[in-house]
Amino acid sequence: MIGNRRNPAPPGPEGAPPSKEETRASAAEASALARCRAGDREAYRILVSLHERAVTAVVYRILLHPQETEDVVQETFIQGFLKLASFKGDSRFGTWLHRIAVNLALRRLQRLRQKGWTPLDALDGLELPDLRPHAPQPEREALKAEEQRALQAALLRLSDAHRAVVTLHYYEGLSCPEIAHLMDCSVGTVWSRLHYAMRKLKDEIKDGEPSR
Amino acid sequence: MSKQSSWYCDWIRRRGAAGDDAVSSRHIARCPDCQETLAAFHEMDSRLRALPDPLPPPNPPADLWNRINAGIADRRPTPFYFQPAWAGIALGATFLALGFVFSPWRSAPRQVADNRIAPSPLARVAPNKPAPRSAPPANPAAGMNAPESNGMNAPDAAGMNYPDAEMNAPDASGFNAPDAMGMNGPASGLNGPDAALVPDASGYPADTFPYGATPPHARPTAPPKPLAIHMQGPAPPAARTPLNAPLASEEKPTALGQIAKSAPPPALRETPDELMDAPAPSVLPRSAPPAAGVERTERTETSSLMSKAAPGALGASQDKDSLDAEASLNNGKTMSRDYPARSLPLLMGRKKGSAQAGRNRSILSPSAPKPETVPSPADSPTEGTLNRAPAASTETLAPIPPPAENSPSGTGIGVALPAAPPLPAASPRPRGERRPKGTDSSLTQKKAEAVRLTRQGQRYLRVGNRAAALRAFENALKVYPGYAAARRALTAMKAKKR
Numbered sequence: 001m002i003g004n005r006r007n008p009a010p011p012g013p014e015g016a017p018p019s020k021e022e023t024r025a026s027a028a029e030a031s032a033l034a035r036c037r038a039g040d041r042e043a044y045r046i047l048v049s050l051h052e053r054a055v056t057a058v059v060y061r062i063l064l065h066p067q068e069t070e071d072v073v074q075e076t077f078i079q080g081f082l083k084l085a086s087f088k089g090d091s092r093f094g095t096w097l098h099r100i101a102v103n104l105a106l107r108r109l110q111r112l113r114q115k116g117w118t119p120l121d122a123l124d125g126l127e128l129p130d131l132r133p134h135a136p137q138p139e140r141e142a143l144k145a146e147e148q149r150a151l152q153a154a155l156l157r158l159s160d161a162h163r164a165v166v167t168l169h170y171y172e173g174l175s176c177p178e179i180a181h182l183m184d185c186s187v188g189t190v191w192s193r194l195h196y197a198m199r200k201l202k203d204e205i206k207d208g209e210p211s212r
Numbered sequence: 213m214s215k216q217s218s219w220y221c222d223w224i225r226r227r228g229a230a231g232d233d234a235v236s237s238r239h240i241a242r243c244p245d246c247q248e249t250l251a252a253f254h255e256m257d258s259r260l261r262a263l264p265d266p267l268p269p270p271n272p273p274a275d276l277w278n279r280i281n282a283g284i285a286d287r288r289p290t291p292f293y294f295q296p297a298w299a300g301i302a303l304g305a306t307f308l309a310l311g312f313v314f315s316p317w318r319s320a321p322r323q324v325a326d327n328r329i330a331p332s333p334l335a336r337v338a339p340n341k342p343a344p345r346s347a348p349p350a351n352p353a354a355g356m357n358a359p360e361s362n363g364m365n366a367p368d369a370a371g372m373n374y375p376d377a378e379m380n381a382p383d384a385s386g387f388n389a390p391d392a393m394g395m396n397g398p399a400s401g402l403n404g405p406d407a408a409l410v411p412d413a414s415g416y417p418a419d420t421f422p423y424g425a426t427p428p429h430a431r432p433t434a435p436p437k438p439l440a441i442h443m444q445g446p447a448p449p450a451a452r453t454p455l456n457a458p459l460a461s462e463e464k465p466t467a468l469g470q471i472a473k474s475a476p477p478p479a480l481r482e483t484p485d486e487l488m489d490a491p492a493p494s495v496l497p498r499s500a501p502p503a504a505g506v507e508r509t510e511r512t513e514t515s516s517l518m519s520k521a522a523p524g525a526l527g528a529s530q531d532k533d534s535l536d537a538e539a540s541l542n543n544g545k546t547m548s549r550d551y552p553a554r555s556l557p558l559l560m561g562r563k564k565g566s567a568q569a570g571r572n573r574s575i576l577s578p579s580a581p582k583p584e585t586v587p588s589p590a591d592s593p594t595e596g597t598l599n600r601a602p603a604a605s606t607e608t609l610a611p612i613p614p615p616a617e618n619s620p621s622g623t624g625i626g627v628a629l630p631a632a633p634p635l636p637a638a639s640p641r642p643r644g645e646r647r648p649k650g651t652d653s654s655l656t657q658k659k660a661e662a663v664r665l666t667r668q669g670q671r672y673l674r675v676g677n678r679a680a681a682l683r684a685f686e687n688a689l690k691v692y693p694g695y696a697a698a699r700r701a702l703t704a705m706k707a708k709k710r
Binding site for chain 1: 252253255256257259260261262263264265269270271272273276277279280281283284287
C-alpha cells in the first residue's frame, strides 16, 4: 500500500507531480496564505479546513490519546497562525504545519509520560475485530489476530522517536526524506531508527507474547 | 519494490558502495547473513503493512475553528521586552548598575561601613624611630590645605576640615572654632603632642592606621590603673604646651588667639596630663619627654586632636622656632596636604559623600603595611575613651624624678618630668611626594566615623526614626566627642523632645 491508508500524504519536498486536485488545493492554499499574511484571520479558516484532518491523524498516531490530540491540534493551528511570519515558503504549508504538529505531539507525549501515561494505555479496553465467525479458517485467523495484537503492543513499547518514525512511515505513508524533514533530522537517522525499530519488533515477536 | 517499501534497500544501497546497486545485490546474493537479515526485514515490513489500524484517528473536533480563533485572540504576540530572555537581561543589567553604584569601593571603606569603631593607632607608635627636628614647610602646591591669606582652611586629608559646612565651619581665624567642650581649641593649653604624632623615619607620624587591627571590643581589657597625676582647677597660663608657649608669645595675635583669650574652653580645667606624658620629643623639640611610669588620661587623645588643629594657627608665624615647631606639629597636616591633590578630582567630580569616601578609601588602603607594634610607655596609655588599648604590661609606676630645669612642661604643671633626650634631625618629605598609604591618625578615622554616624542619624531623622537617630548621634559623640555637628543635633533632638 502506498501512502496513507486513510489520509492523503502531506506534501513534502519530494513527490510525484501534483494532480489537478492538488493543484487546485495548492492554489487555494496560496491565496489563503497571502490573505493570512495580510492579516485576514478568516482566510486562515480555509487553511485549517484543508489540513485539519491530516494534522489530527499525525498527532493521534503519536499520542494515541483523543483528548490530548484535540488540544495538540488546536495548539498546532494557533502556533501556525501566530508564527506565520516565520514561514518562508521553502516547503509547503502542510509540511510546515506537520512539523509543528509532530514537535508539539512529541513534547506533549513526553509530558504525558512524566505523568505516568504510556501509549500502551491506549490499548486498554481495545478489542481487535473478531474475524473468527467470518473466516474460513477461524483458528488461523485467531492466531493472526493474536500476532497482530502482539505486534501492536510491541510497537507501542518502542521509544517515542522510533515509534513516531514507524508510525509516520507505515501508517501515514510518509517517505524517509519527508519524515526527516518533519522530525528535523537526517534521512540516515530515519533509516537508523527504522532499522532499530524493525529489529526490536522482530525480537519481541520471536520471543513470543511480549509481557506488558 | 515500491518507494515506501524499499527504505531498507535504500539504506543498504547507501551503506554499500556509493549507491552501486549491483554491488549490493551481488553481496546479498553471496552472503547468507545479509539474506537472512533482508528476509526478516521483508517479513516485518509486510507484517506492519498488513497490520490493521487498531486506533483509527478521530475526526477533528467540530468546533476546532472556534477554538483556534479564540486561542489566537487570547494570545497576542508578546512584546520582546516581556520575553524571559530580555527580562533576564534587563534584570541583570539593573543589578549590575546598582552594584556599581552602591559598590563598597565607592561608598565607604569597609571598616567604617561595618559600623565598627576604628581601632586606635595610638598603640602602634614607634617611639624609637628617629624623629624629625623640623618638618618641611607646608606645601601649598601639594594640596589645598595651605592656610590661605584669609585664613580659610581648605579640606585636608587628615579629615580635620571636611567640606561639610556643619562640621568645620571656619571661624574668623580660619580654624575650627572650639566647641562647647573646647576640644578643638588650641588655647586650651592641652595641645601637647602625644604619641600619635610621633613621626617615623620618613618624617611622618608612625601611627599608621592598623587597617586590620583587632577591634577594640576584641582586645583584652586591662585593669584600670590609678592616675599618677591629676590636676584640678583651671590651668595656669604657663600650662601651655612647650610648643604653644613660644607661639603664643611670639607670633602675631590671631583670631584664634583672641578666641583663646576671650573664651577659654572648659577643657582648661581638665587634666592636662598630656603635658607630662607627651611622648613627642621627636616631634616637638622642646616638649616634655615621655614620662616613664606616669599614667595618662584619656584627654591625651583630645590633646592630639588639638595639636592637629593647631597647625593652621601657626601658619602666619615667622619665628624660626615656631616654624620648626609648626612644621613638626604640622607633620600630620603636611603629610596630608598631598592627599587632596589626589582626591581633588573626587571632590570636584563627586558629591560630598563620595569625596569623603574616596578620602577614607585612600586612608584605609588595605594594602598598606601594618606598622609593627612596639610596646612602650608612650603608646598604649594614649588611647582614647573608646579605643582603649590594653595597658602596656611593661609600664610601671616609677617614682617621679626631680624636675629638670629645661623641662618647660614640668614647670607648667608643677610636675617634674625627665629631660627630653636630644632629638634627631627630621627627615622631611620632599615636595610633591605623596604620603604613604595607610598612614593617618586615628583621629581622622574617628572623625570620619563620627561624620558617618551623624549623617546616618540625619538620615534616620529624615525618615522619622528618632530613636535610631538618637543612637547614631550618641555613638558619633562617643567615637569623637568633639564633633560639634553631632552634639548640635543631639541637643536639638533633646530640646525638641522636651
